[in-house]
Amino acid sequence: MKILLVEDDKFFREFYAQKLREKGMEVFQAGNGEEGLKLAGENIPDIILLDLIMPIKDGFGVLEDIAKQEQTKNIPILVFSTLGQEKDIAKAIALGAKGYVNKSFFDFETLFNKIMELSKKPV
């Protein structure tokens, strides 16, 4: 299972990448939206975990660009949200995100189940 983690916050990126690797997943990391788009095109992950508020290119821009490209448009995207982002989540879903998880409330089982459900691939 290949996962692309697009998150500008180094703390979250390293924490979640480590947790996913411990479960046998292959994790690629990008620190901003542009880097994320590049890695998505090069590696075609099974799923993308996407932060919304990022510098350079935010998560909304990534959702729009992913949908435009033939090789990436079918990759499921799970949004990494936090408290108080209800409007952002709704906007992300409208742009094609398949779901969201609150990254500030670590619950690996929920995250893992959502990844499995969306990617429909074994680890």
Next chain:
Amino acid sequence: MSMNNEDIIKYKSLYLQTSWGYLNMLRKNIAFLLHGRSATSAVDSAHLAAHSLKSQSILMGYTKIGELCEEMEHIFQESKQNSAVPDEEILKIMLESLKTIQLSLTQISENAKELDLSEETDRLRRRYGK
């Protein structure tokens, strides 16, 4: 649900490292706005820093820092939406609040509990009136 104790110990150093960075980013951009220099990028950067510091603090279980930063994030979010800068008094309260966040981070780095920042959060909330 925040991290378990083992993860808190493991990731505390990275948390503190990134938190100091966000604190400095907030301080720099609020001071910039306070000196009457209006720039969209300063509001954007302050919003991003408040958002990031809030999110990672809550995950680590430092909810008082998280709540104070959430208030700041909310104020900067509205500033972004209205293409405006928060007024001078609010910026001053924020700048003062950053000093207590700094003290709290120092406490955390010395293996003590975070400080209770409810007073700062309430002050900002009352002044902002939301």
